[in-house]
Amino acid sequence: MTTVGGRDEVQRSDASQLRVVGRPLPRTDAAEKIAGSTRYAADLALPAMLHTRLVRSTLPSARLVRRDTARARSLAGVVAVLLGEDVPHNEVWVDVPGQQTEVRALKARSQVLATGRVRYHGQPIALVVAESEDVLAEAEALVDVEYEELPGVFDPEEALGEEAPRVHEDGNLLAEWHIDSGDAATALERAPIVIEGQYRTQFVDHAYLEPEAGVAWLDDDGVITIRASTQVVEHFRDIAAILGVPQARIRVIAPYVGGGFGGKEDMTVEPYLALAVLRTGRPVRMVWTRQESLLARPKRHPMRLRYRTGAENDGTLVAQDIEILADTGAEAYLGALVLLYSSVTAAGPYRCPNVRVRARAVYTNHPPCSAMRGFGAMQVVFGCEAQIDELARRLQLTPDEIRRRNAIREGDRLPVGQQIVTPIWLGETIDQVLRAAGPRPEPSRPHCRVGRGIASNLQPYGRLVWLQDTAAAWIGFQFDGSVTLRCGVPDIGGGQAASLGQIAAEVLGVDPARVTVHFGDSARTPLAGTSTATRQLYMSGNAAHLAATRLRDQTLDAVAEAAGRARGALRLGPGGVEGGGEPIALPRALELVRGLGVPLEVLATFHGPRGRAVARDLAAERVFPDFTVGTHLADVEVDCDTGQIRVVRYLACHDVGRAINPQSVSGQICGGAAMGIGSALTEEIVLESGINLTAGFFQYRIPTALDLPDIEAIALESGAGMGPFGARGIGEPPIGPPAATIANAVRDAIGVRLTELPMTPERVLAAIRAQAHTDPPRPAPTGP
């Protein structure tokens, strides 16, 4: 049987009947993580293990004149130094969907190790393999690389110019998406109110606790086994292609990951580890330094956004005209898809009959940009929600009222054409944050002003429908009634594995402590797809639910037959098989099942909704399975003398459908908000002519616990999502609103709109001064 994801097919339970789901159970991985005993990817020492390090480009755009490894190879302790020529297939091809060059679909090429030229600062050129970690730095310095500097391009607008240096042979435009819903131009001409604005977002790093790392070895079965910090065990296929070996000869294991956020969605250490094993036959380890991670790992796309928003006098939106220019850096990676997410969500969670979107992603000689939590749907919130806020001010409506009037509802269509098929609780999220916020704070000092802002967003959960997404899970009873669950989900810290255990325990009536979850192994757990796109609770959660439900049903069918009880009376519960007489303890019941030759296990596959691929001109009945909405609220205090913003209070509310584990849900919301606040206020990868100046935590400033306000997470449970028990995805959605929420609060406090991220004190002060030169002092503003 196949189950296709959709409202009707997914089983939901009445929340009041739930025994395990919905309880804030301590996560199975929590205690050992707190104790520091979790064995992360590279926390495994194998006998005779070698150590590896990449030699990276010191220039952003150059021809490689000479690469000489002789001196490095002669250093004591160095086992091998590999160049691109040593890689069996030194090319990775990426599909760029929706884009065509003449007759073939566009594919983008990147190299595992650069040979002819380098395109960004930090691009890998050589791989050093050595007996000890100590030798690596010296060996790296002994690899002679001679460069001939080539002109580079470091601005996406300039990159589109005719004369601009080409980052890749086919030109600098990686991808372009158009949406034309209704007639935005005419509607804007006729609209009585038009708001215009331009906004800029910055390069942001994932800055996970665990850098890119892993260990690999040739296992007894002849399989190159890679234990890596990754969100995607299915990269085993790409690794096999690079090595030129059968896919079945590569196995990827993802142990608990110390943070992914999209940064471990593309391959990181895997191909290099595999190459070193292939070359030496020995176990190898690779751990990137924080400097490497900040230097060269794909970043969040900086975007330039231009918005024009038209409305009626009562605040009803009539048109949005949106232009997006994204700097995708030097490699394609997932840039086209990131931009697709931006395009589909750029108009926000609102009904608007006329929307025009023109989005472009452009190559530059900057570090590549790719997936990062929010995946393009984050940056546009900063533009869209600024427009909505300004519109409210123009019309003297409160920020909540303007959003309520335009909130998208079940049955409405997004500009791309997709109909919303689940109830959308946007208004409820606004109510919740306002109610919880209470009165506005008072300034703590005379030179300070306080303000309050809100911002809302919608974020897809589940992958693009044309990717025909599936997830599989295997569940089996052991003879003693304990439960084994196998699912290839990588657990990247969101409680992915623990939540599956909770779902299985709910359905099978057992104590959650009796469920053991095996996860994240491309060879030994059924494949469940990537831990990306806010899809795992939806996809593998449904797969686990499906498998558990079938196991329950086949078990009860067999017990009914063997024990001569009415099937309809039977259920699984704490007493084992209950109903229709004395409870039958589970081990005894399972004996009865086995006596009939009925298996104690089920393998089930859950299929997401299917759809057709899109073209450059986006128009589709369905692009994503579904969406999660939310609203955040911030009270800020702005020091008008220094421009310093202090977030005094922060609330974040999302409709999560059903909180399988409220602790994990709250963790996702608080974490997303914290990360978003970092993007809003302090974080920025700074590049000067392509040279990364922020390759260390001295320079790249993530907020610490001391810098953040207490974040109050509010999870609403509409029960209306497409995941198990009506859950929606919540991994990415909370990253969307923070920057806009804070910008709107600052606008409220000092009457100035900040349009560029991060909102540094210096930028705030400059904005205050610019306003002081043009405007007379304003009365104290009012907000929600």
Add this chain to the structure above:
Amino acid sequence: MIPASFDYRRAHDLDEATRWLGELGPEAKVLAGGHSLIPLMRLRLAQPSALVDIGRVPGLDTIRVDGDRLRIGALVRHAALARSEVVRRALPLLAEMAAEVGDQQVRARGTLGGVIAHADPAGDYPTLALMLDAEIVTTHGSHPARDFFQHLFTTPLQPDEVIREVTFPVAAGPHRYIKFRRRRCDWAIVGAAVQQSDGGWRLGLTNCGPTPMRARAAEAALAEGRTMAEAALQAAEGLTPPSDLRASSDYRRHLARVLTRRALEQAAA
């Protein structure tokens, strides 16, 4: 990251330390608390050939008042300064500064002598030392603070010279130190220190140039009887602070004025 390899010696007294430093030459460094040096070594921004550890040399962790001077041993840690009753009575500004150095971990290990010898203009104690005319007492003699902070990370210390103690004048009058930071526990983007002493104001600035700075024009304005707000407007007079990733030079000058005014007003309140 792993530092480049280096030789390590633990000195039993300062004579041994200076002898070894003399033998090892200018590529050797003194290790005290290690909270500036070790991070630089891990990033390989510093690659000393050898470390001479003075961390267990006895007698360098004392705090005492000697007449009108407060004498602080080179190995006194930030946390000890912050909680010392002697410091709080004799020079409360130093105790307050010490409580705001780095984070808890740094304060538990880092030393006053280390900060002075490192001569980072973003350090806090150099500002106080300069503005109050501290004396840096070493194995080789003594340096007045005004001659000590020569340039970025540059002092007159010889390769074999080690700081024994730093002496400050006793000053318990109105005072305040304000650090402007983007993050708690970070270095100051700009810091402003004010201390009333002998009836006049001494004003110091952190991270406003290649060395700690005194806001002399503002000091003079106060001496002439100008208001604090008026005087503070001159706090950045003659300064050319650096522009870097955290702040532009102009913004630092602005902060110097704002923070000096606030520090004066809060000290006087």
